[in-house]
Amino acid sequence: MAVSLQSTFECFRDHIDDHNDRRERLVKISRYANSQSVMFDILSDITALSKKIIFSLHxxxxxxxxxxxxxxxxxxxxxxxxxxxxxxxAIPDLCGSNTWRYHRQISPALQEWIEAMTFKSYILNSRIPTLEELQSLIPRIAVSNSDYLLGLGDLTGELMRRAINNVSLPGGPVETKRIAGVLRYIQSEMEGLSLGFVIKDFSQKIETLRSSTAKVEDAVYSATLRPEGFGVEYIPAEEQSTHRRE
Structure with a gap:
């Protein structure tokens, strides 16, 4: 039964992926063919593939x-x-004097790729790669400090989802607590940079990071208070009075 249900969901996922791939191909065919459109397609594909890597990691x-x-x-x-x-x-359009001229255009794709690569490293190697390590993977494409920080900000959202999704599994509370520590560290370091007026979207990333950290800390708190092995469900304090009246 469980295997059959899993196969059904995998079939749904494959159909959805196939639909999205076909739609993307049709959109590209309908675009006018000029150099800007080609570059847009390249960056869109990098973003889409990075998202698929993140989905696979989950x-x-x-x-x-x-x-x-x-x-x-x-x-x-x-x-x-x-x-x-x-x-x-993308290299021919991003080398020489164009390295930073068009960096704004490629930055969103780089951020998505950084998010995917750092998430992969965390799950498989229990560490977050440095900017220099990521740069070595694409040596001819400039990765800026801003790209790295914003990509790292997006990573925290994926870590939050992983913590919440796995907290009830064997070993989940321990991993959730570990992720909470990672998020607190990243939040502390990023808040100390005060780059809200320098890097676009940085302040928004910080707010999202704070929210993610709070959610994971709540999950840690609930997992810590939940009695193990007694079949007793943890009830938040604000709901306990309601349960007593019932």
Missing amino acids: RIAITQTENPPKEVLEQMRKREEEIQVLFQK
């Missing part, structure tokens, strides 16, 4: 981190290779 439960599903790893490997090919295609 399929790796904390109970599978030491031995991730081979099909998931293979999917990610192929998508990373596709991204590398796309970055290579």
